Amino acid sequence: MVFSWLHLAIVLFLLGGLLFGVGPLLLAVLLGPQAKGGDLGMPFECGMRPHGSSWVKWGISYYCYALIFLAFDVDVLYLFPVATAYGSTEGWLPFVKVFIFLFVLGISIVYFWAKGVFSWPRRIKL
């Protein structure tokens, strides 16, 4: 792999961002008080003692949307190279190809819509 100026810039800026975050945190450690004890370490749930840990199994009914997201996000990514080349193409064939691609994507939305996913039921039957 060739290490280009862009890679250097990305590494440099990420390091800069890290410093930009670590600096204020360190300052806060140095300047802030160091109180201990009492209920300081209790999670803030409006003053009441929490009932158990929050790391429990609970139903996220969003996983269907995560699936649509994956379908769209990955497929839309394929359109970025198309976008750069589309302007210089000739004839209607490229449009037909883009149309088929987006049409199939659109069908996924229609499918989920028809299955009642967007009426937000507790359980989704597919």
Add this chain to the structure above:
Amino acid sequence: MSIHPQLLHLIIALIAVMAWVGLNALVLVYFERKGAGFIQRRPGPFEVGPQGIIQPLVDGIKLMCKQLVMPTGADPVLFWTAPLLSMTPVLLLFLVLPYGPWLTGMQIDLGILLILAFAGINVLALLIAGWSSNNKYGLLGAARAVAQSVAYEIPLLLAVLAVAFTTGTLDFVKITEGQGPWPWQWNMVYQPLAFIIFIISAVGECNRAPFDLPEAESELTAGFHTEFSSMGFGLFFMAEYSYMVVVASVASTLFLGGYQGPFGSDGWWWYLPKVYAILMFMIWIRWTYPRVTFVQLLNINWKWLLPLGTVNLLATAFFMKLF
């Protein structure tokens, strides 16, 4: 031994971006509070300095002088990773934004892709923050943040793609130069629907009111950053404002002609008013509209923005072939 000019350029850009991010956080906090005050018919910050202008700086110093508290049941590694992870990619996003003809960190072919890729890391930071703090409010906020960001990313991509189709490039400088200095030569005129979709989903991506469900104060105290005190909270806050600036900059580059000015007067003096106009707009709608419910939020996205974005992209491709 002399420093390579490209390296020097990068280091200067990095320092400038650092100053710009820090300054923007202060200025935007002030504008936000003054704007809120104006809309709610009260003076806003008033005591510290003339018209309260030093208030954000004093607040920042106050935040630094508070104790960093971590709940006893939390996951320490992830708990401290989260604010850093939120802040780390922010500076990189400014690398490719053209603030002026010579005021660009680096001109690369894949500018849009770089911003989209690294801006996505913030979602992970919010998820880690909410989950690791072992707080039920935090957990709910994190789940909401993920569902929302995931949903609003797609219309954002589709709106950006529509512009990329018409300009045929992913390079911010070339997109800017593809537009003219006058408002009727901007991409906004050719892509009005994409512009509206972009602005709405940008507000959703930034977790700003009326779409600030991940930190809805009235339901979740503070959502994913409930347990973060002192600068832990400060970093999330600063990152959020920086993402707003990035989104506004991207919008003004893609749709509002970027740094171009009439009669060859290109420069940041045209760019900044556009960026700040969009930021002011975001502040304005934050204090005007009530918060939507979560189902409404997702329905706006899946039932309106996404089909409209797809149709818009198809129409763009069609009209490009027609003319």
